[in-house]
Amino acid sequence: xxxxxxxxxxxxxxxxxxxxxxxxxxxxxxxxxxxxxxxxxxxxxxxxxxxxxxxxxxxxxxxxxxxxxxxxxxxxxxxxxxxxxxxxxxxxxxxxxxxxxxxxxxxxxxxxxxxxxxxxxxxxxxxxxxxxxxxxxxxxxxxxxxxxxxxxxxxxxxxxxxxxxxxxxxxxxxxxxxxxxxxxxxxxxxxxxxxxxxxxxxxxxxxxxxxxxxxxxxxxxxxxxxx
Amino acid sequence: xxxxxxxxxxxxxxxxxxxxxxxxxxxxxxxxxxxxxxxxxxxxxxxxxxxxxxxxxxxxxxxxxxxxxxxxxxxxxxxxxxxxxxxxxxxxxxxxxxxxxxxxxxxxxxxxxxxxxxxxxxxxxxxxxxxxxxxxxxxxxxxxxxxxxxxxxxxxxxxxxxxxxxxxxxxxxxxxxxxxxxxxxxxxxxxxxxxxxxxxxxxxxxxxxxx
Amino acid sequence: xxxxxxxxxxxxxxxxxxxxxxxxxxxxxxxxxxxxxxxxxxxxxxxxxxxxxxxxxxxxxxxxxxxxxxxxxxxxxxxxxxxxxxxxxxxxxxxxxxxxxxxxxxxxxxxxxxxxxxxxxxxxxxxxxxxxxxxxxxxxxxxxxxxxxxxxxxxxxxxxxxxxxxxxxxxxxxxxxxxxxxxxxxxxxxxxxxxxxxxxxxxxxxxxxxxxxxxxxxxxxxxxxxxxxxxxxxxxxxxxxxxxxxxxxxxxx
Numbered sequence: 199x200x201x202x203x204x205x206x207x208x209x210x211x212x213x214x215x216x217x218x219x220x221x222x223x224x225x226x227x228x229x230x231x232x233x234x235x236x237x238x239x240x241x242x243x244x245x246x247x248x249x250x251x252x253x254x255x256x257x258x259x260x261x262x263x264x265x266x267x268x269x270x271x272x273x274x275x276x277x278x279x280x281x282x283x284x285x286x287x288x289x290x291x292x293x294x295x296x297x298x299x300x301x302x303x304x305x306x307x308x309x310x311x312x313x314x315x316x317x318x319x320x321x322x323x324x325x326x327x328x329x330x331x332x333x334x335x336x337x338x339x340x341x342x343x344x345x346x347x348x349x350x351x352x353x354x355x356x357x358x359x360x361x362x363x364x365x366x367x368x369x370x371x372x373x374x375x376x377x378x379x380x381x382x383x384x385x386x387x388x389x390x391x392x393x394x395x396x397x398x399x400x401x402x403x404x405x406x407x408x409x410x411x412x413x414x415x416x417x418x419x420x421x422x423x424x425x
Numbered sequence: 426x427x428x429x430x431x432x433x434x435x436x437x438x439x440x441x442x443x444x445x446x447x448x449x450x451x452x453x454x455x456x457x458x459x460x461x462x463x464x465x466x467x468x469x470x471x472x473x474x475x476x477x478x479x480x481x482x483x484x485x486x487x488x489x490x491x492x493x494x495x496x497x498x499x500x501x502x503x504x505x506x507x508x509x510x511x512x513x514x515x516x517x518x519x520x521x522x523x524x525x526x527x528x529x530x531x532x533x534x535x536x537x538x539x540x541x542x543x544x545x546x547x548x549x550x551x552x553x554x555x556x557x558x559x560x561x562x563x564x565x566x567x568x569x570x571x572x573x574x575x576x577x578x579x580x581x582x583x584x585x586x587x588x589x590x591x592x593x594x595x596x597x598x599x600x601x602x603x604x605x606x607x608x609x610x611x612x613x614x615x616x617x618x619x620x621x622x623x624x625x626x627x628x629x630x631x632x633x634x635x636x
Numbered sequence: 637x638x639x640x641x642x643x644x645x646x647x648x649x650x651x652x653x654x655x656x657x658x659x660x661x662x663x664x665x666x667x668x669x670x671x672x673x674x675x676x677x678x679x680x681x682x683x684x685x686x687x688x689x690x691x692x693x694x695x696x697x698x699x700x701x702x703x704x705x706x707x708x709x710x711x712x713x714x715x716x717x718x719x720x721x722x723x724x725x726x727x728x729x730x731x732x733x734x735x736x737x738x739x740x741x742x743x744x745x746x747x748x749x750x751x752x753x754x755x756x757x758x759x760x761x762x763x764x765x766x767x768x769x770x771x772x773x774x775x776x777x778x779x780x781x782x783x784x785x786x787x788x789x790x791x792x793x794x795x796x797x798x799x800x801x802x803x804x805x806x807x808x809x810x811x812x813x814x815x816x817x818x819x820x821x822x823x824x825x826x827x828x829x830x831x832x833x834x835x836x837x838x839x840x841x842x843x844x845x846x847x848x849x850x851x852x853x854x855x856x857x858x859x860x861x862x863x864x865x866x867x868x869x870x871x872x873x874x875x876x877x878x879x880x881x882x883x884x885x886x887x888x889x
Contacts, residue, residue: 202536209533213522220521281513288481288511288588290534350798354791358781368774368795371767372802375809382813400812407805415798422790424483441874445784446864448874471875634878 203295210299211306217276218307225307228269232312235261236319247324254323255333255384261319262312262337263344263373269308270348271365273300274356274420283356284424293417301349301412309341325388332393333384340383340401343376346408353416356423376404428615431495432459433508433585435480435617441488442475448487449475450635455619462608462618462630471636473621474514477588480504480619481511507536510584512592516575520564524555524574527563528581535582549577553603568595576604579611587611589620602627644861647721655854662847669840677834690834693743695842696736697761699849700768701803703733706853707775708800711793721857723789726796727779728856732849734772740765760810767806771799 218225239257243249277283286296316337317330325333351369358364383397440453450472457463465473478484480491482503492500493508518527528546537545550556553573563571572595579587587608593601605627608618612628620626673691710726713719744762745755756762778795782788 205533205536209530213519213526213530216526217519217521276519277517279515280517280519281515282517282519284478284481284483284513285511285517286534287483288509289507289582289584291506354778354795355781358778358791364774364777364781367770367777371771371774371799371806374767375802375805378809378813397812400809404805411798411801415794419791419794421483422787422794424478425485425787425790446786450876451874452876454877467875635875636878 203292206290207295207299207302210296211303214299214303215307228265228308229311229315231268232261232265233315233319235264236322240322251324254320254325255381257323258316258319258333258337258384259377259380262316262341263377265312266304266308266341266344266348267351267366267369267373270304270345270352271355271362273304273349273352278356278423283420287421287424293420294413297349297353297413297417297420301345304345304349305342309345313338313341329388332387336380336383336387336398336401339398340376340380340405342405343408344373346412347372347376350412350416350419353419353423356420376401379404429585431505431508431585432615433505433617434458434494435586436492436500437489439489440476440479440486440491442472442479442484443487444475451488453489453633453635455633457617457619459615459617460612462612462620462628464626464630464632465619465621465635466623466632467635473635474590477590477619477621480588481509504586508585510579510582510587512575512579512587512589514590514594516571518563518566518571518574520562523560523562524550524566525559527574528577531578532581535584537581537583545581549580552580552607553577554600569597569600572596573600576607580607585616587616587618589618591622592620593622593624593626642719642721644721648858648861651854651858655851655858658847658850658854662844662851665840665844665847669837669844672833672837672840677837689743689747691837691841693740693747694838695845696740696743697765698842699845700733700737700740700765703729703736703849704768704771704800704803707733708796711796714789715793715797720789723793724857724860725853726792727789728853728860729849730772730776730779731856732852734769734776736845736849737765737769737772741769758814760814763810763814764807768803771802775799
């Protein structure tokens with residue numbers, strides 16, 4: 199990446215962070231959703247700790263997947279509507295710096311707070327303190343695949359009618375593998391104490407895979423949206 | 426007033442554009458040499474904006490060719506790197522940010538050195554009569570003021586090819602003269618401009634009516 | 637030969653002949669398959685008569701995957717060569733593909749009740765077919781939500797290609813996660829292990845489904861072509877330049 203591309207990535211990131219902090223705390227909804235979803239799941243499951251503990255990894259991952267998916271659907275919407283994206287696409291050499299800025303933006307304001315909040319959720323669900331940090335780290339290893347899937351779905355639905363819900367439907371098939379290995383890696387870790395289990399490696403591989411797949415297809419999709 | 430280091434020529438032959446598989450425009454020929462401007466006239470829906478989007482690279486050519494060249498180098502089918510400035514019908518200003526912050530983002534997008542940002546930005550704001558609104562959030566600005574801000578973006582960009590979609594829309598007559606002067610200055614530096622307009626821009630240019 | 641698939645007029649001529657023919661093939665083979673499957677094939681020594689649902693279920697599951705592969709291939713062709721007919725074929729394949737997938741899921745559940753004692757078991761194959769069903773829904777949702785069909789085609793292509801890449805990953809994931817189902821028993825290196833009185837109706841049904849699929853895709857593409865032709869009749873003429881470009885004078889130069 200050349201210097202100008204880096205400058206542009208940083209400028210886009212700074213702009214988006216400023217907007218999100220100023221416009222009524224939009225960044226707060228993702229983490230709020232995450233906590234509320236987990237809490238409601240806890241209430242629905244009931245107060246028995248063994249039942250809660252066995253559901254904890256699944257609830258943690260589901261809450262993260264949906265919170266990310268629902269907040270990220272409109273990540274390109276504003277730039278699409280006011281013509282910013284059309285201008286950037288016409289004026290810049292490539293859309294990749296813009297795309298990466300959006301991914302980092304989502305990583306910072308949506309994914310990071312969730313990783314930080316997950317120890318609290320896991321504790322509430324009766325996971326022993328010994329395993330809390332490891333389980334949160336496993337979420338951090340797998341969360342890039344959730345973020346990249348969500349951003350890809352958002353790029354594909356940018357500027358479409360009913361974009362938001364459509365993005366969730368589109369992302370669903372791609373969420374299955376990270377959900378499976380996210381939960382399995384936590385379960386293996388809690389059951390056997392092995393952090394770097396084969397499941398963890400697959401989870402990391404899924405994140406890497408999405409890091410390779412999502413950018414080119416998302417950029418193509420964004421350009422299509424302008425056509 | 427220094428000339429642009431790249432003098433760009435644009436030639437379009439027999440352009441055709443489709444939307445949803447439907448032919449919208451056909452048979453447009455445009456020649457723009459450095460320092461020249463073309464104004465596209467036509468009723469709503471005649472395809473002026475579609476033509477601009479062809480030059481911006483967003484739409485695919487249904488027919489014909491577009492050629493670009495720097496000086497007397499080889500003809501290319503895509504615009505030279507970092508040469509295009511695009512003014513769309515909606516000024517891309519984020520309402521949560523101030524005028525200056527909006528401009529800062531765009532300035533970075535054009536690779537203007539950081540050290541020069543304040544001078545460049547204030548100079549441009551002054552030029553479009555928006556000096557007093559530098560610290561105002563653009564959500565509080567009127568449509569015309571936002572349009573002026575977008576013209577400031579054009580000044581800062583320092584790009585050679587200006588694609589303008591109704592550049593004086595929502596701007597008062599005094600402002601329209603200011604916009605015309607800025608475009609003329611751009612042409613004086615050897616830049617080129619293609620503008621879709623209802624009304625004449627007040628700039629010496631070629632006029633092409635489609636309909 | 638290739639022009640039969642790329643030129644709309646030739647394609648329609650081909651579709652007019654092949655379409656009805658595939659329907660006849662479907663009717664004949666489905667009759668043979670159903671009769672042999674219900675009356676000739678022996679019942680399973682463990683599963684009894686409920687094994688007969690296999691003749692509906694297994695080919696449907698094959699077709700579910702094959703249809704999506706078809707959609708992905710057509711999308712790839714559309715993506716590389718920007719060919720309109722490929723997109724139309726992909727779109728027309730979505731509804732029958734989704735129907736086969738739904739049929740596979742439904743018959744799987746009906747078979748599962750007496751066999752596993754539950755309507756739904758989270759077994760690896762059923763689960764991956766369920767995810768495949770979501771892929772179909774997403775694919776059709778994209779076509780539905782974009783008004784401009786040429787534009788919808790471009791989005792749909794990307795989704796189909798990325799979705800196709802995702803299928804083996806989903807399969808791998810759910811296999812890892814859980815496998816209760818029997819191992820595949822038709823395709824083996826050392827030859828099929830099931831008796832020919834079952835194989836014949838099985839393949840008859842698979843071919844019947846393929847013929848039905850062909851008929852539906854051809855009919856879908858034809859309907860789309862006719863619709864486009866009707867729409868084109870009502871179009872306005874494209875705008876053209878009125879005379880040559882002329883020089884006008886500016887006010888302040």
